[in-house]
Amino acid sequence: MKENMRAARSAVLVGPQGAGKTALAAAIIARSGGAPAALDAAPETKEFGMTTEPNFARTDYLGEKWMLTDCPGSIELLQASIDMMEAADIVVIVADPHAERAGTLSHYLKFLDDRAIPHVIFVNRLDETQTRIRDLLSAMQAHSARPLVLRQAPIREGGKIVGAVDLVSERAWKYREGAPSELIALPDGAKEREREAREALLDTLADFDDGLMEQILEDKTPPSDELYRLMAKELEEDLIVPVVLGSATHGYGVTRLLKLLRHEAPNVDRAAARQRLNGGGNVASVIRTIYAPHAGKISIARVWKGAIKEGSAINGGRVSGLLALNGETRGKTEIAAAGDIVGIPRIDDLHFGDLIVDGAIKRREPAAAQPALYALAVRAKNDKDDVKLSTALAKIIEEDRSLSTERHGDTGETVLKGQGDVHMRLAAAKLRSRYNVEIATAPPKASYRETIKAPADHHARHKKQSGGHGQFADIKVRIKPLARGEGFKFDEAIHGGSVPRQFIPAVEAGVVEGLAAGPLGFPVVDLAVTLHDGQYHSVDSNEMSFKMAGRQAMREALPGCQPALLEPIHRVVVHTPTAHTSKAHAILSSRRGQILGFDAREGWSGWDSVTAMLPEAGVQDLIIELRSITQGLATFESRFDHYAELHGRDAEKIVAERRKEGGGG
Numbered sequence: 001m002k003e004n005m006r007a008a009r010s011a012v013l014v015g016p017q018g019a020g021k022t023a024l025a026a027a028i029i030a031r032s033g034g035a036p037a038a039l040d041a042a043p044e045t046k047e048f049g050m051t052t053e054p055n056f057a058r059t060d061y062l063g064e065k066w067m068l069t070d071c072p073g074s075i076e077l078l079q080a081s082i083d084m085m086e087a088a089d090i091v092v093i094v095a096d097p098h099a100e101r102a103g104t105l106s107h108y109l110k111f112l113d114d115r116a117i118p119h120v121i122f123v124n125r126l127d128e129t130q131t132r133i134r135d136l137l138s139a140m141q142a143h144s145a146r147p148l149v150l151r152q153a154p155i156r157e158g159g160k161i162v163g164a165v166d167l168v169s170e171r172a173w174k175y176r177e178g179a180p181s182e183l184i185a186l187p188d189g190a191k192e193r194e195r196e197a198r199e200a201l202l203d204t205l206a207d208f209d210d211g212l213m214e215q216i217l218e219d220k221t222p223p224s225d226e227l228y229r230l231m232a233k234e235l236e237e238d239l240i241v242p243v244v245l246g247s248a249t250h251g252y253g254v255t256r257l258l259k260l261l262r263h264e265a266p267n268v269d270r271a272a273a274r275q276r277l278n279g280g281g282n283v284a285s286v287i288r289t290i291y292a293p294h295a296g297k298i299s300i301a302r303v304w305k306g307a308i309k310e311g312s313a314i315n316g317g318r319v320s321g322l323l324a325l326n327g328e329t330r331g332k333t334e335i336a337a338a339g340d341i342v343g344i345p346r347i348d349d350l351h352f353g354d355l356i357v358d359g360a361i362k363r364r365e366p367a368a369a370q371p372a373l374y375a376l377a378v379r380a381k382n383d384k385d386d387v388k389l390s391t392a393l394a395k396i397i398e399e400d401r402s403l404s405t406e407r408h409g410d411t412g413e414t415v416l417k418g419q420g421d422v423h424m425r426l427a428a429a430k431l432r433s434r435y436n437v438e439i440a441t442a443p444p445k446a447s448y449r450e451t452i453k454a455p456a457d458h459h460a461r462h463k464k465q466s467g468g469h470g471q472f473a474d475i476k477v478r479i480k481p482l483a484r485g486e487g488f489k490f491d492e493a494i495h496g497g498s499v500p501r502q503f504i505p506a507v508e509a510g511v512v513e514g515l516a517a518g519p520l521g522f523p524v525v526d527l528a529v530t531l532h533d534g535q536y537h538s539v540d541s542n543e544m545s546f547k548m549a550g551r552q553a554m555r556e557a558l559p560g561c562q563p564a565l566l567e568p569i570h571r572v573v574v575h576t577p578t579a580h581t582s583k584a585h586a587i588l589s590s591r592r593g594q595i596l597g598f599d600a601r602e603g604w605s606g607w608d609s610v611t612a613m614l615p616e617a618g619v620q621d622l623i624i625e626l627r628s629i630t631q632g633l634a635t636f637e638s639r640f641d642h643y644a645e646l647h648g649r650d651a652e653k654i655v656a657e658r659r660k661e662g663g664g665g
Ligand SMILES: Nc1nc2c(ncn2[C@@H]2O[C@H](COP(=O)(O)OP(=O)(O)O)[C@@H](O)[C@H]2O)c(=O)[nH]1
Pocket: 015, 016, 017, 018, 019, 020, 021, 022, 023, 024, 050, 051, 073, 094, 124, 125, 126, 127, 128, 246, 247, 248, 249, 250
């Protein structure tokens, strides 16, 4: 690398699935003259027909180095885009040209607005549509806190877009298939529209610059280079969002985009400052982890300052085989300098978010991952693969932090949690193709409980005579229902030592054991048990005997206390674009949800939040139904709130299922 070469900049491509991100990344590489990169080489890409993990590539454009990251578009893989955007110098949102699909940009726009990350929008696929750019722009604007600034006005012939006018230079370009556009005279028909659009652009720029405002008020025309300078400054400060036009597969608008990136994308120090990465001479951070067949763990890091060199040490481990990433190809490199994105192989101590400061790992708490929206109980189809499954799961979870596992406290199931059914199927495909483990999945069981509705007095006697010492314990207990949420209470009212002090804790322990599974087969809650009388035998009584008596008392008495099933109820907040709010209501109601109310979603224009109490059983595949009616956009938060009694057929079904599994009496 030449000493005076500008530090590499990172452009991250995000946007909805099918918008053309991968095609645009390929077009950028081709147009800039970079070595073609095999993008989408992951084995799952074919099976799922989409980008399934970020593609890292690099190219040089007019002597400047670019790190390109092409992200998956599926909303279920949003985490990858979030993590990549966080470390970007500039984000290119690749947009679908249809105004009615503008909402698909909202998750990206919201994140970028909140984090003040510079971003531009590339409206793709303009070869295919007759979309009015004005309508599209206002539809997209509804989802952006920052003003969108159209940088080009389309030139049409017979309804088709054939070129564009740059609204700053006022030069017109005619698109050429797969080649840089041709400079043409501005067609008469486009002049009026060009003037209007340019005025809008100047007005928006002037909103953040008094000097420009004055010039406009005095009817002066600012020079182009002054406008370009302002544009770059306002983009760097994330005050405006430039919008450009084109078609990735035809190569339209690609040179314009490259020039915009070249002149206006900020340097690496801005992203470093945004992440408060000061101090240290050589600073990098881990932005992703991958496990490659044969190569093992590769920590993908971005260098923010100084360099990482082949042969240097990280926490005492030697950096060996530093990798330049270009699509499927991972070439060896000697050094990664500021701005570069590089693969560091086999340093097991490195994890997502870690900083590497002068060869030492500094752990940093990463931003919270996307909350889980969907879960499945998983097990290896073949029992002997159990251990293999848990190691493989740990690896795919390290690669994708919106995936997690949990051991279900009640049922002992391993539950895999993620963002939706595609995410789960992708995990299963990875386990199969990369780790050779087949899994079986099932909806996880809800955490049912049971309680009692009637009190009882019970006398239990545990007695056994077998050779030498016998066992003897006799207790009388009062059992009483408690209010919802009060749990379990035990006390004693023993007079005159009918049950000796030292045996009372044993009675309690036995009762607790007896409550682990009640007559319906579930843990029993919300009841009080009072030990008030009993008998003992000076030789045959011991702790074990009293414990047995406590357990026996519960087993015998509870069926007569009107057992009742309790189901877990979650407080659920569904976030949805306003257009779908009433459908979200309907979905919640159809799942026995009780709507508590709805409101505008805080910080999201054009969105509502609907709050409801929803049985846990209705939370399980809620995201699938919600997405199917909201262009995949709706999401929700959910947390356990309370237990509520469940009667009738629904309850009977659950109890019957539990019996079939061998629980309950
Ligand atoms: N007609 C047309 N098709 C495009 C354009 N850009 C991408 N495509 C096609 O749309 C499909 C999805 O593109 P892809 O780049 O994989 O989308 P991604 O999910 O955003 O990465 C592919 O078949 C592309 O060839 C475009 O500008 N015009």
